[in-house]
Amino acid sequence: MEVKIEPLKGFTTQIGHLVSQMNYARRTALKAVEGLTATELDYLPSKDGNSIGALLLHMAAVEKGFQIETFEGRSPNEEEMKEWGAAYSLGEQGRKKINGQPLDYYLTKLEEIRHRTLKEFERKTDDWLYENTPWAHHSSNHYFIWFHVFEDEINHRGQIRVIRKMLTNE
Amino acid sequence: MEVKIEPLKGFTTQIGHLVSQMNYARRTALKAVEGLTATELDYLPSKDGNSIGALLLHMAAVEKGFQIETFEGRSPNEEEMKEWGAAYSLGEQGRKKINGQPLDYYLTKLEEIRHRTLKEFERKTDDWLYENTPWAHHSSNHYFIWFHVFEDEINHRGQIRVIRKMLTNE
Secondary structure (H helix, E strand, O other): OEEOOOOOOOOOHHHHHHHHHHHHHHHHHHHHHOOOOHHHHHOOOOOOOOOHHHHHHHHHHHHHHHHHHHHHOOOOOHHHHHHHHHHHHOHHHHHHHOOOOOHHHHHHHHHHHHHHHHHHHHHOOHHHHHOEEEEOOEEEEHHHHHHHHHHHHHHHHHHHHHHHHHHHHO | OEEOOOOOOOOOHHHHHHHHHHHHHHHHHHHHHOOOOHHHHHOOOOOOOOOHHHHHHHHHHHHHHHHHHHHHOOOOOHHHHHHHHHHHHOHHHHHHHOOOOOHHHHHHHHHHHHHHHHHHHHHOOHHHHHOEEEEOOEEEEHHHHHHHHHHHHHHHHHHHHHHHHHHHHO
């Protein structure tokens, strides 16, 4: 297997680097959940923890949210909040609303949303990536926001690995 | 606060991007362990899990290992393996050997090792970053290896957050 960070065909230079990193993060996240059943995806590591299923849907929700913000320049509307709010916030809401689904449910969501990101990235330039935009009250740029999308995914992949280990030990 | 991914003064373009990302990962990792006591740093989330202290030393060990490989072009020697082996491998070895230390012990190691990385990066060029080099039997480049250093840190930062939550709930 080849694992390199480098420019990618079909994208401008920096976007290619970013996509290399997003691809690696995604590949390892998918590897971390391979073969999990619906029951395993619902398992809570502690009573106020998050299930692996909720973490997967959270990854999709974060990406969806930043698509809306950076591609459409707006905040999520009421309908989008209703669909994605629980996955975005996790915690109490996530535990109540995200469960009973097989792995494919989560993988399909992740795949659909990523598909749109890559389509949009094909049309964007490095100048767009460096454009300033606020992030959670910080001075930031589009590059950081999309870095954050994959770094949040890696953070939760780490948690998924711990939860999966707890599952196996039960 | 400013959070951007962009070129950084003192480094070539791509190395600057990489350092922006490493800085952010480090800042959030340090934030995740703020104020922890030696006892909390030794807490095991499960009997075959890793303590937060061990995960911190692991971050330092990974960076140290890739310094030796990519800056010196060799494998760790016996002395280095003795000093860093347990932190690199984690698991049984880590549980036995890494404990009883205050937070500053770990922070000093992280800081010392990062200091060297940045010094070396100041002298490196983007060409060096794209140089091919194997990674764990994969075809890879220096850029990936240093991406991996911070992505592994983010992975463990995610785990630290879960363990810290378990600690608080006990």
